[in-house]
Amino acid sequence: MLNLQPYADPKYFVFLLLALAPLAIGLYFGKRFVWYEVVVSLAFIILMFDGKKYHEGFAIIGYMIWQWLLVWGYTLYRQKANRGSVFYVATALAILPLFLVKLAPAAHWTHVSTLLGFMGISYLTFRSVGMILETRDGSIKSFDPWLFLRFMLFMPTISSGPIDRYRRFTKDITTVPTREKYLEMLEKAVWYFFLGFLYKFVLAYIFGTLLLPQVESFALAAGSIHHGWTWWLIPVMYSYGLDLFFDFAGYSLFAVATSYVMGIALPMNFDKPFLSKNLKEFWNRWHMTLSFWFRDYIFMRLVFLMMKKKWFKSKVTVSNLAYIANMLIMGFWHGITWYYITYGLFHGVGLVINDAWLRYKKKHHVPHNKFTEGLAIFITFNVVMVSFLLFSGFLDKLWFKP
Amino acid sequence: MAVKEEVIDILNTIIGEDISDQMDEDFFDNGLLDSMATVELLLDLEGKFDIQAPVSEFNREEWNTPNKVIAKVESLIG
Structure with missing residues (x-):
């Protein structure tokens, strides 16, 4: 089964640039093909976590549901109240999967690593914890499930960054750069x-x-x-x-x-x-x-x-x-x-x-x-x-x- | 005292030198202000002007010169 690790060999770059070409043409003409972008990103993410890495694939799906519910739940709460304790609990729960995965080798919990671990878990955690902190500050006011997924699972950075910030990212993803800028x-x-x-x-x-x-x-x-x-x-x-x-x-x-x-x-x-x-x-x-x-x-x-x-x-x-x-x-x-x-x-x-x-x-x-x-x-x-x-x-x- | 003088006063105390002749100089670039001093600045401004400036609202590009800090404070008061 075809498995593609990001930026690992020349083949990856060929596939990547071919897949991104229509998107680039769109951007050149001032259009962002959102659906195409989502399908291509998803395809590359699946190719990363398929084959022998299928258990990582399941882990990332579970992880995303967890974070999605947490950030969504915390935002709903934050719109009504702002207690410190709730904020700390939400942050701790967002870090929990990463914490368990990091603890697993030291504690010899091999089943925890297999069940929860996947490549890039720490980078995804930075993004969701960052969102919770900014929601606490009132800088992020609402939860957009769709933008949340696109931010968390942004294909080029999924396995190791750079770590972007939600508000910066959404500003870019919801607009099209001018032709000169592009x-x-x-x-x-x-x-x-x-x-x-x-x-x-x-x-x-x-x-x-x-x-x-x-x-x-x-x-x-x-x-x-x-x-x-x-x-x-x-x-x-x-x-x-x-x-x-x-x-x-x-x-x-x-x-x-x-x-x-x-x-x-x-x-x-x-x-x-x-x-x-x-x-x-x-x-x-x-x-x-x-x-x-x-x-x-x-x-x-x-x-x-x-x-x-x-x-x-x-x-x-x-x-x-x-x-x-x-x-x-x-x-x-x-x-x-x-x-x-x-x-x-x-x-x-x-x-x-x-x-x-x-x-x-x-x-x-x-x-x-x-x-x-x-x-x-x-x-x-x-x-x-x-x-x-x-x-x-x-x-x-x-x-x-x- | 006007907002401008008070902000300059706070900046001078935190930085430890007179910055009134470098109102458009980037104080992160020239190393006059670090993250520690930035928090002091936010706390002092909060105390002085009764404004809320959370750390995550602190975008370095919008706060990097004395003049920009003054403008920011004025907008937060207004």
Whole structure:
């Protein structure tokens, strides 16, 4: 049975662009063929979850019914009342399926993973939780079942983002870009597709498929003699980190390009992250739709709550706690393993140190020139690479599961 | 005090320098305001002008310069 994983091989791109061509012609002439778009999207989603992956297919249907009822129910409630407890329960219920799926490997519940898990569950959860939070704020006032489904199941981003926002998305999907704007989007789409090919099929292939397994096997061999410490960890770190970037940035470029062809201006996910001069800037350039999601829905809300209730005297304490909580939650979201959680903590503490340094710099007029900027970029890049080595889980293999 | 002066006053206190000569400068771009300071700003504006500005209404493109903040506050009061 034909099964197509998004952006995985050349065949996928051929099918995708052929299927989207009528839609593009429509948009060029100022028409959005909604029914055609829905049928094509559904076809690609079915091809993703069929064959051996049928159980994921059932899981996503169940998941969608769950979220649909929740968001709908909460919106109906919110139109009449606005109690905090109901909001917290609704949010917890929206996160519940993801929570169980993330807990399953740690708790050895294999049946839970098979029953509830499917590729992209965390990205869908970001979207529905975002909707509940904005409904609580009164920014989203009504529930449109049809737009909800199109937002949640937007085909180009279904398995891993970028993470769009409901109000931004619906503005695009219910209108047609002007011809001038659409041609601009098509031009960018072509460029992003080719840049994505370079990233994913050339550079990620070099670092991830050619180099990484080699240096990993050297590191494992040397590590077994030297109590898990070996110089081979350095090439492992850089190959993994660069593979991670090129693979994910390539994937994101494909998703953005595809959605541009569909006349949707999906936000970008990466903005030259390795040129960041500090960790804070890094998170404004790396996996941006995720880190902005965390910034807007977790960090800022937490700070807002702590400051409004005046739990702490010092603003520095508030922001430090919010950084650590924010990044720890992100760590847990990646998975309940010691290395993901340590990765989160590493970045939380990193941001706290970064902020202290920025305050010191503001006070003491630290010299600033091309050289210090270069040094800052170098340090940031390497700190990030160390964190990715943690994130990779390779240390777990090297130290605890030889 | 007019809304304009009061907003400038709040911004000056949060940022820690006088911003009245950079009314159209993007303070997210030049790093003067971060997410933490943004929340302070929202809370101070809420307290001062008795307006509701929830975090999810906070669209960075509409709040990124002193002049835009003033316009936003004026529209929320009005």
